[in-house]
Amino acid sequence: MTDRQLHLNVNMLSAGFYGSAWRASAGDPAAFTDINHYVKLAKIAERGTFDAVFLADSPALVDRPEFRPFYTLEPTIILTAIAAATEFIGLIATASTTYNEPYNIARRFASVDLASGGRAGWNVVTTADAVAARNFGFDNAVAHTTRYERAAEFTEVVTGLWDSWEDDALVGDKATGRFMDTSRLHALNHVGRFFSVRGPLNVPRSPQGHPVIVQAGGSDDGRALAARYAEAIFSVANSIDEGKAFADDIRRRAAAYGRPGSAIVTLPGLATVIGSTEEEARRRDDYLWSLIPADYSLVRVAGILNVDPHSLDLDEPLPDTIQMPIDGSQTFFRALVEVARRDRLTVRQLLRRLGGGTGHRVIVGTPEQIADDIEAWFRAGAADGFNLMPDLLPEGLELFVDHVVPLLRQRGIFRSAYAGTTLRSHLGLERPANRHTIKERLAG
């Protein structure tokens, strides 16, 4: 065993990462709204001693509902049902800083954290899509820069509220009738550009202090936010060099805030298609691709590149006119354009290489090949672990847990049992001290 240990999350994308997952023989079209589906996935992941389950989200009916189910049940509701049925696994959900109020988000995630004994994580996103904006009074997506400025202030307010009760605030002395030590309870009195929030929160700290802060944006603004607040990062990287460069950049930026490199765990996305032979894995991949309608991925990638789908030809390279954006969903845009140009791919090849146009890396192979790949990235410092996106759920996750996890354990890079009960414990993150307690200690 090395000291440094790998971290694994599973991204629970309804019936699986492939758009066609629900059409596969093992797929359940109604899985996306079935709470038992998510509970089942979490139990499998817990059997594989994963760090956490992860739920992406947008408050909208996104993608193309005539073909594919996407974000549906509100993620903290799913996580709470999972918390009731599991003991160890971490619970990370996405919530938007653009379409929520910080008091509500601080309280909701603190509640999941307490209800799960300290297993919650909040994935901070700014929600780029225009479809969501139109559910919240905007005609179009809120501008990128504004979203990130709001996100930074939002996160500052949330973390401030999470510290509004010191750990020993609750007294509960029946004899004297003293319920709380109000000197351990702190108003926030935040007044900023976007928010005025007095506080204190009405929820105490949890066994892990407060929920782990996760971040997923790779734009310059996204990295700046991550460097300041994120404790785990769900990133996009398509080569070891890219993964290393990202990790180095984030840790260099974090150092400017006085944060040590060990305070941040990087977890690139990784889609997996597993077969007992490489040939079998390729056949599985072909099968899943054959179930995706010809125009579905094209519309999807055109959406990310912000071009008319008709301007793309499946058997030609990306048009030269496509320029890197100055605003918008830069992470996935950049990944697509860089890989397409580097490897001189047609649009069809690009779609298939990058998860149907999502920008995430796809690996098709045997358990050994996947374990080799994971180990290589981990040892090179290109990743502290992965946010896994199995092709089909639960099947692809079961294959990973039963056939890849044992190899990672044999190689001494992944746990065989949980050492603690909180998400911070799994991720090797320290329990954060309360800011007011620190201040008092320094003054004392």
Next chain:
Amino acid sequence: MTDRQLHLNVNMLSAGFYGSAWRASAGDPAAFTDINHYVKLAKIAERGTFDAVFLADSPALVDRPEFRPFYTLEPTIILTAIAAATEFIGLIATASTTYNEPYNIARRFASVDLASGGRAGWNVVTTADAVAARNFGFDNAVAHTTRYERAAEFTEVVTGLWDSWEDDALVGDKATGRFMDTSRLHALNHVGRFFSVRGPLNVPRSPQGHPVIVQAGGSDDGRALAARYAEAIFSVANSIDEGKAFADDIRRRAAAYGRPGSAIVTLPGLATVIGSTEEEARRRDDYLWSLIPADYSLVRVAGILNVDPHSLDLDEPLPDTIQMPIDGSQTFFRALVEVARRDRLTVRQLLRRLGGGTGHRVIVGTPEQIADDIEAWFRAGAADGFNLMPDLLPEGLELFVDHVVPLLRQRGIFRSAYAGTTLRSHLGLERPANRHTIKERLAG
């Protein structure tokens, strides 16, 4: 058995209705943040075949934290944990229309509804307290009229979103790849004074259609909102005449919207202190009162009456200068002033009569006395049931379930087993048809 059946909810106010509940020998000071406490209460209520558990809420640390725990864990998180541990009992949570966005509330409650197999209810409140306002960018409480205008539009948007998927929208045809019938999916395109919401929602309808709408405000604006939307009403009534007058008024107002009287269930609040003899019940009540600090209730009642606590004398009647408000929390204010003047009570007597100044009726007695009272109100048409507030939790609820429920069953007015699995089934409410399906039927 009569046809008409009684309905019972339990209001899960942390350690109990009495401010001193956590100080009682059976009380747990930390119960308010313990998810297992709420799950335990729900299991007891389900054993008693209650219609639902109920959670009041405000997004703030209200009341006096140095003495009493109040609203804490976010209610839909608590309900989801309960859903995972129970099979039948309804799950009603409060959420504010003033400090949320309708898309988020529609989605969250629809998610709880699906996760519980159709057991959710949303208690619509406008959140009068200034403490909450200050967590959301306001210096003081939003004006009463504005809150209710927003609440009406908010509820209209939420119910519209709940109808955005017709029941048969999900097709999931693996052979053709057709996931949804998009002709059964409807954008809302709401543009109003407070909200612009395009929709559709990203959550389908549940086994009960959509969550039950509950309402709790008794002001004129509150009654108008209830008459239009509410399917269950948590009201305040301190006499059978008052209960009847309220029920009659609501049903008369509802008729103006074309809603039949049977579409609304009235549930006045009722705090209970149970003893095996009347003497024992009175001793229990005295004991709980003895644990409440002298000034606590005074500050509380002064807050409701919007006067300086120093202007009140415990052993004098309410000052004549106290006038009915034209704005604010009218329900409780009115209840307090009316009872005080009618029965010529001192402030101390008033506090004790009306649940420590909350305005809710308190009954102290034997199981027979309580069953008699409940039956009398029910048969007189002053209540379709009650929102029960046991003195201590879980103890007071256990006493009710074990000693009062059997009497109500013997008298043929309360179920011995659940007839269905949804909250609508328990409350005798019809499953609402989808508005688009109705429109099509009418056109066809």
